[in-house]
Amino acid sequence: MENKAATEQEVAREAADWWTRLRETAPSAETLARWESWMARDERHARAFDQLNALGEWLCVASTSQRQELLDEFAPRVTWARRRPYALAVAATLVLAMLGWWGARFVGGRGMPAQHYASAVGQDRDIRLPDGTDIALGADSSLTARYGRGRRRIDLAAGEAYFTVVHDRSRPFVVDAGSLRIEDLGTAFNVRRTGQRVSVAVTQGRVRVSSSTAADGQLELEAGQRAEYDPRSGMVRVSHLAAQRATAWRHHQLEFVDEPLSMVIANVNRYSRHPVQLADPQLGQLMFTGTVNTTNIDGWIGALPHVFPLQVSRFADHVVLSSAAH
Amino acid sequence: MEDPDHRAPADAAAQPGHAEQVAALYREHHGVLVAFLQCRLNSRADAQEIAQEVYVKLLAMSGMEHIDSPRAFLFRMATNLSVDYLRKRAVRSNQPHEPQDEDWQATPLPEQHAWAMQQWKRVQIALRELPAKTSRAFVLHVVEGRDFATVAREMKLSERMVRYHVSHALAHCWERCFAPEVS
Known part of the structure; x- marks a missing residue:
């Protein structure tokens, strides 16, 4: 029994080897002749080769989003790996940065008091902020808006929100959601936070995303792109997501x-x-x-x-x- | 009505027996020719179409006496046609493609997806079991459709190593999707 399985595997390996050779730009006549006789030698050879062909075809006719999923997982464009030794240092830097920001706020700031917004289960809610920025808040979600003179800051505590931001370069618009910070660069974008898992999708313009657990910096996302932070791996994964899918929850x-x-x-x-x-x-x-x-x-x-x-x-x-x- | 340019394949001024010779070539190699083309094009339907085109071209020739190995000639023609075909397909897929955004709206019920999802999961699991380089090379070449040279450049590997990774990943996926259960 075990022997038979082993030879099946060998056949598959040989078939896979031929399969890749035949996909070269111009396989030689000799390669093709040897392959043809290999195909004829044993019916299992031809069967395994056909199965590989079926597998290849099936991977290519799959939906765009399924194929994108494989590309995102196995050939991602940008990833940040969490580097544990740096995590503390980054956290410390972040604390200092926040102290600095709070300090500045107390010294010079006379912004709007913090506003808290929440929605009930099953109820989406639309919010218009004083600067004209619109927030569509998903059901059972909550956020706090703190508008300072130099910065507009949103803290998404839970759930989902779609931001259509009135861009103001002198007063950056920043959303904090768990470990991710999203800064508007002229934009509409969606943020979903489920516990510590955060997903950001841009529907217009661009945003800058940074992570408090990643040592090396930040990335920019443009319309049609999404970044997802997975708290288990500490990784941020970038993928494609059509604008209307990102905000499909509104419908x-x-x-x-x-x-x-x-x-x-x-x-x-x-x-x-x-x-x-x-x-x-x-x-x-x-x-x-x-x-x-x-x-x-x-x-x-x-x-x-x-x-x-x-x-x-x-x-x-x-x-x-x-x-x-x- | 005399048509000076009349070269219809059936009664072309071909050597006697040319059509028979082509037919014999067809019978002997058709199965492998389609398998070869499917391997290169990832589509059985396209492979059959191109194979058909190869025979039409062969029939249109005046004869094959000057050809050393008709079999090698057959495959060379198929190779060239498949290269042209892939190039055209690449151009088409670079053009903006509206319906892609629509397909999510027509998503069928989950149960209709169950089998396909299961197979998909098997491939995902298989790829997760492999070294990162191996699954990366496979996905770039097979799913994204980049040729070996491009993948090699992107991964800073030799083309031979890329082929090795792709072939290794493919055999592993085969095992997860098709290997007979041994119990």
């Missing part, structure tokens, strides 16, 4: 691309009359890609057992997802 669509189910549930719960709970923390690790219509959360929950090994139990005021019984 009752929550969009997720390869996110842990626990994060998806946390966001769905911002819109759910009956909170969804995960009975088994392992379920939270399952990765989900797809769209949840917030006007039909029940329908989405009903479809989950088709995709994931879980079962749904509905109670009067909440829903429990647990591992499917075998």
